[in-house]
Amino acid sequence: MQVKDYMTTWVNTIGPDNTLEEAVEKMSEKKTNSLVVVDKSKKPIGVISSHLLIKEIVPEYLKGSEIMAQFGVKGTLAKYAKKAKHHKIKDFMYKDIHVLDPDDAMIEAATYVVEGARRVLPVVDKEGKLIGAITRTSVKIALHDALSEAEEMEKKGKQEEI
Amino acid sequence: MIEEVVHNEVTTAAVIAALLIFLASYGLIISEKVHRTIVSLIGASIIIIAGIFLQFYDQHQAINAIDFNTIGLLIGMMIIVEIVKHTGLFQYIAIKAAKKVKGRPWPIMLIFAVITAVFSALLDNVTTVLLLVPITMVICDNLHVNPKPFLLVVVFSSNIGGTATLIGDPPNILIGSAAGLSFMDFVKNLGPVVVLMFLAIIPFFYWRYHKRIQTDQKYMDNIMELKEKESIKDKKLLKKSLVVLGLVMLGFIFHGALGLEAATIAIFGAGLLLLLENKNLEKALHGVEWTTIFFFVGLFVLVGGLENTGVLSWLAEQILLFTQGNLAVTSTVILWGSAFISAFVDNIPFVATMIPLVQDMGGTFSNLNPLWWSLALGACLGGNGALVGASANLVVAGMSEKAGYKITFVEFMKTGLVIMIITVAISNIYLWLRYW
Numbered sequence: 347m348q349v350k351d352y353m354t355t356w357v358n359t360i361g362p363d364n365t366l367e368e369a370v371e372k373m374s375e376k377k378t379n380s381l382v383v384v385d386k387s388k389k390p391i392g393v394i395s396s397h398l399l400i401k402e403i404v405p406e407y408l409k410g411s412e413i414m415a416q417f418g419v420k421g422t423l424a425k426y427a428k429k430a431k432h433h434k435i436k437d438f439m440y441k442d443i444h445v446l447d448p449d450d451a452m453i454e455a456a457t458y459v460v461e462g463a464r465r466v467l468p469v470v471d472k473e474g475k476l477i478g479a480i481t482r483t484s485v486k487i488a489l490h491d492a493l494s495e496a497e498e499m500e501k502k503g504k505q506e507e508i
Numbered sequence: 509m510i511e512e513v514v515h516n517e518v519t520t521a522a523v524i525a526a527l528l529i530f531l532a533s534y535g536l537i538i539s540e541k542v543h544r545t546i547v548s549l550i551g552a553s554i555i556i557i558a559g560i561f562l563q564f565y566d567q568h569q570a571i572n573a574i575d576f577n578t579i580g581l582l583i584g585m586m587i588i589v590e591i592v593k594h595t596g597l598f599q600y601i602a603i604k605a606a607k608k609v610k611g612r613p614w615p616i617m618l619i620f621a622v623i624t625a626v627f628s629a630l631l632d633n634v635t636t637v638l639l640l641v642p643i644t645m646v647i648c649d650n651l652h653v654n655p656k657p658f659l660l661v662v663v664f665s666s667n668i669g670g671t672a673t674l675i676g677d678p679p680n681i682l683i684g685s686a687a688g689l690s691f692m693d694f695v696k697n698l699g700p701v702v703v704l705m706f707l708a709i710i711p712f713f714y715w716r717y718h719k720r721i722q723t724d725q726k727y728m729d730n731i732m733e734l735k736e737k738e739s740i741k742d743k744k745l746l747k748k749s750l751v752v753l754g755l756v757m758l759g760f761i762f763h764g765a766l767g768l769e770a771a772t773i774a775i776f777g778a779g780l781l782l783l784l785e786n787k788n789l790e791k792a793l794h795g796v797e798w799t800t801i802f803f804f805v806g807l808f809v810l811v812g813g814l815e816n817t818g819v820l821s822w823l824a825e826q827i828l829l830f831t832q833g834n835l836a837v838t839s840t841v842i843l844w845g846s847a848f849i850s851a852f853v854d855n856i857p858f859v860a861t862m863i864p865l866v867q868d869m870g871g872t873f874s875n876l877n878p879l880w881w882s883l884a885l886g887a888c889l890g891g892n893g894a895l896v897g898a899s900a901n902l903v904v905a906g907m908s909e910k911a912g913y914k915i916t917f918v919e920f921m922k923t924g925l926v927i928m929i930i931t932v933a934i935s936n937i938y939l940w941l942r943y944w
Contacts, residue, residue, distance in 0.1 A: 406910040411642035413596050413741065417603065417734050419649045429912050 349455055350448035352488045353469045353478035359384045361393060366402060369394055379479065380466040383439050388475040390468035398463060402438045403430045403496035443500035445470050446480060452488045455480040478506060518817050522562040526817045529555045533810060537855055543800045548806025548857075555813035566812045573812025574805055577685040577771045580934050582804065583796055584774025585675060589635050590795020591781050592753065592790075595746040596739035598627065602643045603736035611731030613651055613721040614714065617661055621713065624662045624874040625669030625706055630757075633670045633677055633900040637663055637802075641907050650730040655915050660920070664903045664927050665890050668709070671888035674770060677759070679850075679859040679887040681770075686863045687880050690764025697881055701938040705889075705931040712930065716923060748784040752777050815864040824868035833872050836944040839882040840936060842866070846886025847932045851893025851925070859887050878943035885935040893928040895920040895940060900932040 359380045360369055369381060373396060383392035401409075405426050408415045440463040446455055448469055458464055459482055469478040537544045552570070559565020592598075602623055609615035620640070628636045638664045648655035670676035674691040676685040682840030684694060740746055759773035782792060814820060831837040842862075849858055866879050873879065891898030895905055895917045901924075905915045 405645070407642045407645045407907045410638060411599075413599050413739050414596075414642040414646045416738055417646045417650070419646070422649055426911075443646060 347452040347488055347492065348448070349446045349450045349452065349469055349480060350478075352452060352455075353446075353448070353480050354382055354484060355478045356475060357382055357468070357479040359476065360435055361385075362396065362434070362439070364435050365431060366399060366433045366435070366438075366487060367431040373399075382468050382476060382479055385477055390443060390445060390470065390476050391434070392441045393443055393464065393466050393468070394435060394439050395465045397415060397465070398438060398440060402433060403427050436506060440464065443468065444489040446476075448477070452485070456485050456488070459485055518564050519562065522559075522564040523817045523819055525558045525562055526555060526564065526814050527819060529558060530810060530814045534853075534857065537857060542832075543799070544854065545803040545806070548803050548810060552806040552807075552809035554811055559813050559816070565816045568870050569816065570809045573815075574808040575682070575685050577769045578808075579804060580769070580771030581675065581681055581685070582678070582801060584631065584771060584776075586796045587778035587792055588752065588756065588774070588781055589631055590792050591745070592749045593635070593639060594741070595749050596741050597737040597749065598639045598795075599643055599748060600736050602640070603734050603739065603882055606731050607734065607736065608795040609779075611728035613649070613653055613723055613728075613835040614718045616647065616651075616731075617658055617713065617717065617721060618710065620647075620658065621661050621665040621706075621710070621741070624665040625672075625702075628666040628669030629676045629702075632698060633666045633898065634903055636666050636670075637900045637904050640666070641904055645907075645911060647731065650727065650734070651721075651723045652727045652900070652911060653721045653723050653842045654913065655911070656749060656908065656915060657720050659908050659913075660915070660923060661713055661717065661905050663898075663901055664709070664713075664924065665706070666867035666897055666900050667888065667891040668706055668927075668931060670704060671885060671910045672699050675774075676890075677855075677888045677891075679855050680884050682856070682859050682863060683880050683884050684770065686867070687876065689877070689880060691760035691770060695883075697877070698884060701885070702937055705934040708934060709927060709930060712927070745785055749781065752781045752784070755780070804856070807857055811857075811860045811864065814861070816827055820861070821868045822863045824865045827865075828869060828872055835873055835878060836940065838869070838873075839878050839939055839944070842879055843882040843886040843932060843936060843939065846883055847893065847928060850887045850890025851897040851928060855887040855891060855898070859883065862887075878939060881943070882935075882939060885939075886932065889928055889935065892924045892931070893921070894924060897924075 351396050358372065358376045358378050358381050360372060360383055362383055362385065372381060373379065379396045381394045382390050383394060385391050403423070403426050407463040408418070442462070442463060442464075444458045444467055446467050446469045448471075455467055458467055459480060465482065469480060471477045529551055533547050536542050536547045556565060556567060556570050559570075560567070605619045605623060606616050609619055624636060624640050627639065641659065643659045644662055645655050648658055667677075671680070672695065673679050674689070674694045680694060683689065684691075697704060722848055756777035759768070759777065760770065763770055763773050782789060785792075797806065827841065828838065846855075846858070846862070862883055866876060866883060869879065870876055891901065895901050895915070901920065905920070908915050
């Protein structure tokens with residue numbers, strides 16, 4: 347079970363100087379919850395998730411006081427979305443990314459993909475350029491394979507016993 | 509008669525070393541280049557090392573310099589507040605109050621000022637503004653008015669209200685613990701003057717802000733539609749919290765008479781609340797601001813080292829020479845000096861340094877209490893003088909700016925400094941009439 351068997355090569359990317367508004371647009375259009383941020387040479391430098399986008403929009407004073415959010419007036423979300431729409435991706439993207447090599451084992455991917463805000467793990471070639479990505483979906487498929495494999499092994503074992 | 513303080517065993521090298529370590533730490537804290545907690549811990553360890561080599565301070569004395577009563581009181585209150593703030597009690601009170609005055613902006617501003625001042629007297633100022641800012645912002649969103657005047661009134665009221673009690677502001681905790689003054693001593697001596705200055709400042713708030721917060725009737729109706737009961741998430745927890753809060757308040761009222769330290773009451777309250785609500789121990793302990801606690805620990809050790817060299821006694825003598833040992837003059841100097849210094853530097857290290865200095869004046873004055881009240885009033889009210897004067901100010905400015913309403917240094921000072929001068933002047937008259 348290696349990264350190259352499960353990675354998706356259709357990776358949705360965005361540039362560090364693009365805006366929050368463009369990220370929202372792209373995520374909605376591509377029906378995805380995460381984007382890999384790449385620099386001009388196609389090297390991954392961060393990731394963006396819908397979680398981060400929402401966090402950037404919700405005002406600070408409500409984050410610490412969820413109780414008050416229920417008394418919020420209509421139009422507050424729109425007001426703060428408007429304020430945040432020009433925020434640059436590089437200013438709020440998740441920078442502490444973990445990149446994978448196609449030959450890495452899936453256990454490495456599985457461990458990192460659930461940690462912190464790392465929703466997506468970029469896979470890079472020898473030059474460090476983006477060639478694919480592992481998402482939670484990829485790991486889920488690997489998990490499915492692993493479980494059916496184990497089941498088959500079990501069946502086989504029983505048959506041999508008989 | 510000024511008591512002669514002899515420090516034969518302390519060499520000039522020791523004095524210079526201790527002063528350099530102390531001033532360098534102070535400078536770093538003011539510059540904000542390094543977090544104040546890191547500075548205090550490094551400064552504390554360096555002064556111990558220097559103290560051992562130059563024979564003016566040792567590890568045993570350093571441990572003794574830490575005021576565990578202050579530490580215990582802070583930790584106990586932080587745990588209690590962390591649990592109580594999740595009950596929605598404070599939000600309930602604020603919304604209920606806003607509805608009582610029919611959503612009209614100026615009465616809301618006034619009632620929020622009162623609520624803030626009362627909460628601040630019972631809670632730490634930063635905690636109070638952290639609770640009040642979200643409420644204020646949401647109310648202003650509903651009213652469609654600029655929240656800045658409201659936020660400024662909240663923070664000014666918080667600094668004033670916090671002055672009234674032992675637990676209202678960290679300088680008071682430090683002073684109360686060092687001077688053996690109880691919760692009721694603070695209420696009886698500072699309570700009246702705080703109420704007085706608060707009443708005096710209300711017309712000023714009106715004059716300054718009422719025109720900037722006009723709004724339409726339909727937005728006031730928004731407020732009337734808020735359902736304050738929805739803020740109460742956990743009725744059982746609220747009941748338990750109210751019982752414990754009641755017991756803690758009773759404990760504070762009688763701790764002096766019972767010979768119990770305030771810390772014992774606070775830790776007992778925290779323990780009891782944790783026992784009754786034994787689900788979220790980890791979460792409740794997250795409410796303890798360890799950065800603040802360690803800052804205090806380091807600071808006590810640092811000031812203890814400086815104190816051991818006799819520098820602070822010398823400074824106390826100089827002040828007394830200047831004031832000619834006159835109580836009224838000394839008290840006035842401490843009051844105004846503390847206010848202006850606290851407006852620009854962190855009042856916690858300032859008060860921690862002033863405490864041994866005031867204690868050294870014990871030889872001249874039989875009753876030090878007027879000086880303690882001067883120090884408390886100056887250090888707490890000074891917080892209104894400038895944006896950097898209190899942590900609560902910076903917390904409010906930070907949240908306000910992130911919501912798109914920047915409060916500038918000058919903007920804060922234009923009103924804040926006036927409020928500081930009015931309140932300190934009222935304190936001055938009060939001290940004069942009552943103690944001199």
